[in-house]
Amino acid sequence: MVRSRMFAQSFLSLFTALMIFLLLGITAAAADADAFDRDRYIYDFAELLTDQELSELQSLASGLGKERNTAFIIITLADSQGKDIVQYVEDFYDEQAPGFDQPHGNTAILAINMQERDVYLAGFKKAEEYLDSGRMDQIRNKITPALSDGQYFEAFSSFIQTSYDYMGYDPGVNPENLLFKWWFQLAVSLGLAGSIVGLMAYRLGGRVTVNARTYMDSNRSKVLSKQDRFIRQTVTRQRKPSNDSKGGGGGGGITGGGHSHSGSRGKF
Amino acid sequence: MILHYKCPSCGSDMSFDADSGELSCQSCGRHENIANYPEELKTYTFSEDEAKEYHCENCGAVLMTAAETAATRCSFCGAGVVIADRLSGDLAPAMVIPFTISKEEAVAAFKKWCRKGVLTPRGFMTADRIKSITGLYVPFWLFDLNSRVQVNAVCTKVRTYSDSEYIYTETKFYDAYRDINLDYIKVPVDASEKMNDALMDKLEPFPYDQLKDFKTPYLAGFLAERYNYSDKELLSRAKDKISSYIDSYTRSTLSGYQTINYKSKDIQTTNVKSDYVLLPVWMVSYDYNRSEYIFAMNGQTGKVVGKPPVSKGKVAMWFSSIAAGSFLALKCVAFMMGGGFW
Numbered sequence: 001m002v003r004s005r006m007f008a009q010s011f012l013s014l015f016t017a018l019m020i021f022l023l024l025g026i027t028a029a030a031a032d033a034d035a036f037d038r039d040r041y042i043y044d045f046a047e048l049l050t051d052q053e054l055s056e057l058q059s060l061a062s063g064l065g066k067e068r069n070t071a072f073i074i075i076t077l078a079d080s081q082g083k084d085i086v087q088y089v090e091d092f093y094d095e096q097a098p099g100f101d102q103p104h105g106n107t108a109i110l111a112i113n114m115q116e117r118d119v120y121l122a123g124f125k126k127a128e129e130y131l132d133s134g135r136m137d138q139i140r141n142k143i144t145p146a147l148s149d150g151q152y153f154e155a156f157s158s159f160i161q162t163s164y165d166y167m168g169y170d171p172g173v174n175p176e177n178l179l180f181k182w183w184f185q186l187a188v189s190l191g192l193a194g195s196i197v198g199l200m201a202y203r204l205g206g207r208v209t210v211n212a213r214t215y216m217d218s219n220r221s222k223v224l225s226k227q228d229r230f231i232r233q234t235v236t237r238q239r240k241p242s243n244d245s246k247g248g249g250g251g252g253g254i255t256g257g258g259h260s261h262s263g264s265r266g267k268f
Numbered sequence: 269m270i271l272h273y274k275c276p277s278c279g280s281d282m283s284f285d286a287d288s289g290e291l292s293c294q295s296c297g298r299h300e301n302i303a304n305y306p307e308e309l310k311t312y313t314f315s316e317d318e319a320k321e322y323h324c325e326n327c328g329a330v331l332m333t334a335a336e337t338a339a340t341r342c343s344f345c346g347a348g349v350v351i352a353d354r355l356s357g358d359l360a361p362a363m364v365i366p367f368t369i370s371k372e373e374a375v376a377a378f379k380k381w382c383r384k385g386v387l388t389p390r391g392f393m394t395a396d397r398i399k400s401i402t403g404l405y406v407p408f409w410l411f412d413l414n415s416r417v418q419v420n421a422v423c424t425k426v427r428t429y430s431d432s433e434y435i436y437t438e439t440k441f442y443d444a445y446r447d448i449n450l451d452y453i454k455v456p457v458d459a460s461e462k463m464n465d466a467l468m469d470k471l472e473p474f475p476y477d478q479l480k481d482f483k484t485p486y487l488a489g490f491l492a493e494r495y496n497y498s499d500k501e502l503l504s505r506a507k508d509k510i511s512s513y514i515d516s517y518t519r520s521t522l523s524g525y526q527t528i529n530y531k532s533k534d535i536q537t538t539n540v541k542s543d544y545v546l547l548p549v550w551m552v553s554y555d556y557n558r559s560e561y562i563f564a565m566n567g568q569t570g571k572v573v574g575k576p577p578v579s580k581g582k583v584a585m586w587f588s589s590i591a592a593g594s595f596l597a598l599k600c601v602a603f604m605m606g607g608g609f610w
Binding site for chain 1: 385386387388422423430432433434435436437438439440441442443444445446447448449450451452453454455469470471472473510512513516517521571572573574575576578583586587588590591592593594595598599601602605606607
């Protein structure tokens with residue numbers, strides 16, 4: 001009796017242990033199947049950033065990304081691993097399936113390769129539409145000087161911030177249009193107000209309402225004689241500005257997995 | 269000699285009536301046409317020492333006048349009197365534009381003008397502090413000027429064209445010569461020392477079709493002054509007034525050129541004719557905030573000139589509302605163009 005009770009007890013404990021083991025195994029397997037953490041945005045393989053910079057960029061990307069429903073991802077590579085940077089970014093998107101709220105979702109990627117000194121910006125889904133190749137060129141041109149100076153943190157945060165800003169403009173318009181700048185709008189409105197009020201104050205005392213024609217006797221006022229003698233002529237010529245754009249470009253494409261994207265490629 | 273107009277019917281004082289343009293009697297309403305009035309002041313001469321002191325023809329009181337006063341009211345009995353010796357000989361005006369705006373109309377027009385002031389303080393807009401309003405014939409010289417302008421200039425015409433590789437800029441140089449005759453008639457210059465030149469310039473234009481041969485009854489009941497400056501002294505100011513007109517006319521004869529570089533510019537302006545005229549101006553003196561503001565109104569057209577006080581609050585209000593409004597409008601434009609609102 002006692003024996004049978006002991007057996008039952010040991011069986012129970014064994015069963016519990018088995019269950020726990022099994023449970024652990026399942027979760028481990030699940031973790032394995034989905035090893036990519038979709039909430040991680042900074043992949044500093046080249047180790048360019050300090051821990052603090054890393055966490056600041058991470059919180060910046062997650063905060064601004066939430067507002068635009070887009071994952072802003074930064075990848076730094078120490079070497080090319082035998083792949084072109086564009087290929088690397090496309091494979092990264094295909095294999096890791098990043099996205100803001102779903103696999104293969106809205107994603108903007110900045111990747112740099114320290115060995116080749118390549119920089120590539122790509123936009124997928126919503127980011128492909130809102131951050132087209134033209135805008136990506138603008139962003140790349142903006143951050144390239146900082147990258148060249150080795151100010152990676154500044155360049156990366158500028159990428160996140162600028163991408164966030166540009167996604168606030170409808171596709172197709174130039175986000176760097178002067179009309180969209182608040183300081184330009186402010187300066188124009190202050191200037192307008194100043195000149196209108198100034199004109200009002202100036203005209204307060206009464207205006208001169210006579211002009212050159214008021215007192216002129218138009219019957220007798222005329223040109224009596226005129227002469228226009230050609231002396232010489234000069235011709236200067238200037239070479240037409242060429243239209244082909246400088247290095248970089250590359251633009252977007254389609255990944256092996258069939259995801260189309262925008263892009264901008266350059267050196268730093 | 270003092271001229272004073274008594275009504276032939278009732279013996280009251282007569283004065284010029286702006287509404288009818290005739291001499292009128294306020295007591296019995298009799299009107300006298302002025303155009304037919306005999307006038308021989310131009311040929312009349314007074315000996316230099318004839319009068320140092322004038323007496324009112326009506327009541328006999330001494331008339332206290334400034335040296336340039338030609339017409340005034342007797343300060344005792346209020347009769348309109350004209351001091352004829354200050355309007356005779358060289359001082360005889362050739363023509364006059366009589367007032368067509370009466371005192372009541374002038375006050376009403378001034379009040380209306382005050383209400384329109386967008387930057388003037390609220391207390392000023394009611395226009396209830398008019399200290400005095402005086403009808404004054406201001407002496408003007410009307411100059412007929414002839415200008416002969418001869419200019420030599422190097423001018424250029426610029427043309428650009430391009431082929432597949434280059435943009436060409438072709439500049440053609442011309443030697444341009446213009447001989448221009450310009451006539452300006454009846455350019456007014458005020459001849460009174462007291463009057464602010466800038467203020468008087470803004471009163472223009474005066475309607476010259478209203479010019480009448482000068483008759484003293486036009487002045488009855490108004491103030492009038494004789495000129496302080498002769499036409500010779502004012503010729504340079506008249507030339508100044510037309511110099512910008514000459515420049516713009518000269519420039520217009522050289523249209524078609526992109527650049528104009530004057531090598532010589534010879535302007536000979538001669539005074540063809542100068543007439544001494546009296547032009548009607550209402551002078552309004554206004555008290556506001558312990559300071560006095562002077563305004564002038566064209567006695568024919570009703571145009572008001574003069575600097576009114578400026579309310580800082582209203583300036584700030586206008587400035588901020590225009591700035592805020594246009595800022596908002598720009599934001600909306602940016603939003604409609606596809607940019608974010610903020």
